[in-house]
Amino acid sequence: MYFKLAARNLKRSFKDYTIYFLTLVFGVCIFYTFNSIEAQSILMEVSEMHKNMFHLISEIMGVASIFISFILGFLIVYANNYLIKRRKKEFGVYMTLGMENSRLSSLLFIETMMIGVISLALGLILGIFLSQGLSVVTAKLFKVDLTGFRFIFSMDAFIKTILCFGVIYLIILIFNSIIVRKVKLINLLTSAKFNEKMKIKNIWTSVVVFIISVITIGSGYYIVLKNGISSFDKNILIAIALGAVGTFLFFFSLAGFLLKVVQSSKKFYLRNLNMFVLRQINSKINTTFISMTFICLMLFVAICTLSGGLGISTAMNTEIEDLTQFDMSFWDNEGEDIDTVLKKYNVDISKYEDNYVSYKEYDSGVSYRDFLSEKGLEDGNNYYPVFKNLPISVMKVSDFNKIMKMLNREEVKLKVGEYAVFGDISDMIKNLQETVDSGKEITIGDNKLKPYHGNVLEAVTYSSMMKQNICVFLVEDSIVEGLTPTRGYLNLNYSGDGSEIREALDVNIREYNGNDDLNTRYITKEEIKEQSTGLGALASYLAIYMGIIFLITSAAVLALQQLSESADNTERYNLLRKVGVDESMINHSVLTQVAIYFMMPLSLAIVHSIVGLKLASDIVAIFGGASMVDHIVVASVVLVIVYGGYFLATYSGSKKMIKGN
Known part of the structure; x- marks a missing residue:
């Protein structure tokens, strides 16, 4: 009897449930779709690195889903409270006709279970189909090809979705039971007359x-x-x-x-x-x-x-x-010579490749506030080195020219007493150019230098995940003598497929990652x-x-x-x-x-x-x-x-x- 009454109530009150129901369905659909991303990797030609990234994305999505669960839980509990409020007069009529609080609680339990099961089922069906389309988007984002389209189903996402929404519905059932069991008939019948x-x-x-x-x-x-x-x-x-x-x-x-x-x-x-x-x-x-x-x-x-x-x-x-x-870049945060460090770990770059450049950057002793204009400081305030007023790095012009030769770009020729500037942050180039055009003189060590009469160069001097060189000075080689090295670098391009050098590094260097004695790291283009x-x-x-x-x-x-x-x-x-x-x-x-x-x-x-x-x-x-x-x-x-x-x-x-x- 209660099942029939609950089904009839849902049908009669569908206009009240529509937004609540559709929101539940859409929430379940989105939840399943974004938790099924790792399963989509089976459709693609992916490397071991990409497989690890899929796993990382899946783990982070799982953590995000915990937070999302609380948001959706709040929404569902709030919406459920609204529906109960809408039906207080109806519940009052039931109690007037002799229905006990426990029976009313059972009726509400059945209604909540029905709408929960229906919305969960429809949401999962929509989510499964939506995840098929998301696999195409995933392949595009990862820049890989689909090996062939076939229907995918993520059991992990399926179970996670059922558990998450099952817990939410259980909380709602307990919440409803407590409310209905404590309610009084007079409050139900007169709820609409209370003023705020x-x-x-x-x-x-x-x-x-x-x-x-x-x-x-x-x-x-x-x-x-x-x-x-x-x-x-x-x-x-x-x-x-x-x-x-x-x-x-x-x-x-x-x-x-x-x-x-x-x-x-x-x-x-x-x-x-x-x-x-x-x-x-x-x-x-x-x-x-x-x-x-x-x-x-x-x-x-x-x-x-x-x-x-x-x-x-x-x-x-x-x-x-x-x-x-x-093809590959090394860096050392202690300013060590990369060649020397690698040889210490039984890797001699010259045995494998000859197209490489090893160089260092030094502390110029000139801070960003000493060099940039007020406008330049304001524009660069979002970059940590500018905000913290760190010293600007300096490198030998000969090392820079070797890098430019590797990149098939024009070299820089400095006169005695001159300095040049380069950076890789596009937004800051114009500010650097304004400073150089103003004839800004700097002092590095005991040397007072005037700006080189040319454009500020925009150049990336090593491979990395993001651009980091806001400003670097280029000076004659003799000027860096006595300066403190801050970082060491080495760039190389493979003469072949680079498998030999990568194998040597994997055997001799990778195992030391995390070792405090080894500050040298490297990353490949791939x-x-x-x-x-x-x-x-x-x-x-x-x-x-x-x-x-x-x-x-x-x-x-x-x-x-x-x-x-x-x-x-x-x-x-x-x-x-x-x-x-x-x-x-x-x-x-x-x-x-x-x-x-x-x-x-x-x-x-x-x-x-x-x-x-x-x-x-x-x-x-x-x-x-x-x-x-x-x-x-x-x-x-x-x-x-x-x-x-x-x-x-x-x-x-x-x-x-x-x-x-």
Whole structure:
């Protein structure tokens, strides 16, 4: 009997369950899809390095999924609470007819199990099919070919999804049981008559709190923009805290502040149903300012995550050709001579290759503040060496020319008493050029040097995962005598396939990795390319995964809140009809109310994102010269589709709910 009644209740209340149900299905689908990435590697021709990257991505996705589980758990519990609230009067009728609390709890248990099983099954089916398409995207990100398409199924992702959502549904069942067993009949029948209390009754208190919120948010912006991303210290944490607290105070004060501001314009306030709509909005913000705060912050994170993650992925692959101009590069952080170090470990480079250059960089004693202009320091503030005012490195011009010869580029010829400058960060070249053009003289050791009358060179002098040489001085060889070496380098190009030298290094050097006595490391062109594509794929997947989940959660909570508000307001809209308000005006008021409610957290989130995206663009610039514009557009499109879709569904549901009653 209870199963039949539960099935009938679900069918009859489907309009209330639609957004909740579709959100569950989509959440399960996304969860399975992004946890099945490692299984997709069987469709591709991948190296051992790529296999390791697939495993790394799978592990990080697993960790991210734990966090995502809490977000989805919060959403499902919140949505379930909304559904119970919507049906309090119905439950009251059941109890009036003699149904005991335990029986009512059993009925709700069956309904929850039914919708959980159905949504889990549909979500898994959609996720399995979506993961097939994701394998094509994965192959493109890893720049590998598919060996042949065949249907893939990830048992690990399947089990993980069932366990995760099974635990969430179990929590909901316990939650529902506790609520229903403690509920009283009188509260169920009169739940719609309880009024909400204003948190701030004094308008001037609202104004003061609103001003404080703006100042607090502005202070957070100032700290972020002033310090940039060059040093993630306590200032960043303070800025985040100020932004979060300011957002809370903003929505906390908005309830009283907004209404009074609008009331100051009687012409607007008394036009059409504006008075009714604003009263409704004011009442809703008054009771949901905490959830509004979290929604705003989640939207902000979603926008920045989508844009920044996709930007980092593109940046890591944009400059890959510049970063892999040598087949192999060595470096030593103690400034040791690489040739000497390798011979100590029984590897003599000259026995295998003759196309190589070994060189050192030295401490010039000239800091960035000593050399760059104020504008240059400001533009370079996001780079750690500039922010910390570290000494600029210097190298022999003869070593630089050997590297240029390897790259088939023009050599630099210095006169006595001259220095030249090169760097590999495109954004800083113009600042370096301005300093050189101004005739900036520097002193290295006992030598006073004038700038070489030529362009600042943009050159990558060793293979690595990212560009790191903001500025390096080139001087005559004799000038570095007596200077402290800071790093040693060696670049080589294979004369054949390089298998012999790689085998020698694997046997004699790889085993010492992690040994404190060995500060020399090396990386090959192939390793850089494979790691870049793998890390780029990881950044993309995390951005899409977390960004979409945050968007869905934010939009779904807003939708459920507004649908709940519409259900509670049906009697008020009926009264409007009785006093002569036509249906088009009522529909317009519903549209206005839903639009304002959806736009308030989004508007502040967009303002936050302007600062956040400035920070994200600085992070992307460190990885490469990719433009953020395309990725901001992509994030905006995703935002419009997901957030706009929930908005339209909420408006349609609210309109039908009000009209149907």
